[in-house]
Amino acid sequence: MKIIVPMAGRGSRLRPHTLTIPKPLIPIAGKPIVQRLVEDIVKVAGEKVDEIAFIIGDFGKEVEANLKSIAEGLGAKGSIYYQDEPLGTAHAILCAKESMQGNLVVAFADTLFRADFSLDTASDGVIWTKRVENPKAFGVVKKNTEGVITDFVEKPETFVSDEAIIGIYYFKDGEFLRDELQYLLDNDIRDKGEYQLTNALENMKNKGSQFTSGTVNEWMDCGNKNVTVETNGKILGFIDGEEELISPEAKLDNCEIIAPVFIGPGAKVSNSTIGPRVSIGAGTVVENSKLSDVLIQEDSQVLNANLSNSMIGNKAKFDGNFSEISIGDYSVLE
The missing domain is CATH 3.90.550.10 (Spore Coat Polysaccharide Biosynthesis Protein SpsA; Chain A)
Structure with a gap:
């Protein structure tokens, strides 16, 4: 076939x-x-x-x-x-x-x-x-x-x-x-x-x-962004228990994880509440944040955030008070 x-x-x-x-x-x-x-x-x-x-x-x-x-x-x-x-x-x-x-x-x-x-x-x-x-x-x-x-x-x-x-x-x-x-x-x-x-x-x-x-x-x-974030959350729910969602190579410090959540290898998450329905790509850093229904790609930084229904690209940086964002690769919003 x-x-x-x-x-x-x-x-x-x-x-x-x-x-x-x-x-x-x-x-x-x-x-x-x-x-x-x-x-x-x-x-x-x-x-x-x-x-x-x-x-x-x-x-x-x-x-x-x-x-x-x-x-x-x-x-x-x-x-x-x-x-x-x-x-x-x-x-x-x-x-x-x-x-x-x-x-x-x-x-x-x-x-x-x-x-x-x-x-x-x-x-x-x-x-x-x-x-x-x-x-x-x-x-x-x-x-x-x-x-x-x-x-x-x-x-x-x-x-x-x-x-x-x-x-x-x-x-x-x-x-x-x-x-x-x-x-x-x-x-x-x-x-x-x-x-x-x-x-x-x-x-x-x-x-x-x-x-x-x-x-x-x-x-x-x-x-579009809204349905992609929704789809990410649905897939996380379907595969929770089928796939290893949190990489053993991720570093978590003082975090509350509310499943289902994906965290990729090399990601660093500290002093944060993550989930439900959040994906954090490999190498991304999240600090002092509260995230739900969020999709973040690789090698980005999310600092001091309280986000939902949001999507962040690769190698981006967000540090701010918005509650819902959509920023692409290499973007900076602080």
Whole structure:
């Protein structure tokens, strides 16, 4: 099995944090978003994943090396492809057409999930979904009484279904998907100005493919600061007891820790109350502070703070009286 991960987007809604690092590499509970995503897919895949293909923008060689390392850590080959301009979901996936053989999972790297099912690899395809209150903002599916998908609709103006496509798909025949995506581009078939995966899915269905849905228990967004901090807290709650959250290489002095909390190696925390739902990256220093629902990346300083619903980048410094902040890498606020 292969995993295709389109992740070339700029992450504009998560600025300033995405000015210096791609959104899928923002850490959630100590691991990059994209790493948590592919780890969870491997858990439900039901068979060995032999390649993970990442579709990126001009992110630099260090990022490319990190992505390949993530794949290798899961026993898979890491491949890098490039999307030079944002032309829609179908175009993004097709950038990895050389890797589209056999059965594969496509997963867009701006969301995380929790699920307790195993993937049915005998199906023609599985579209992972979650019921939502406002389906106008999503692609949605309609199903018949047997649970087979009958329609794919991209961002419906009128109500069609509240079962939203979360951005993770399984395909039994990667070549078939590749050919249908190529057909859209060759014939300039667009929806709302872009080449949409849902159009290819509709064509595949009309040619005989039967798609079912896999419903996830939790679907967590990382689109902006508020929901990223919320997602960090949810993931901490899920993995508390599954992963070692407080590194033995962290130094804690006169601290109250209210779980769940992640503290990375080399972090130094003193005279502070930390938690719940706080992540502190490796090498970060926190002194004389009270933090809850906060995500701090690596090698930063947080002094004399009383913060909640906040996000702090790498190598930043905060020393002040604000109760809620969002500052990016190398920023200073004191």
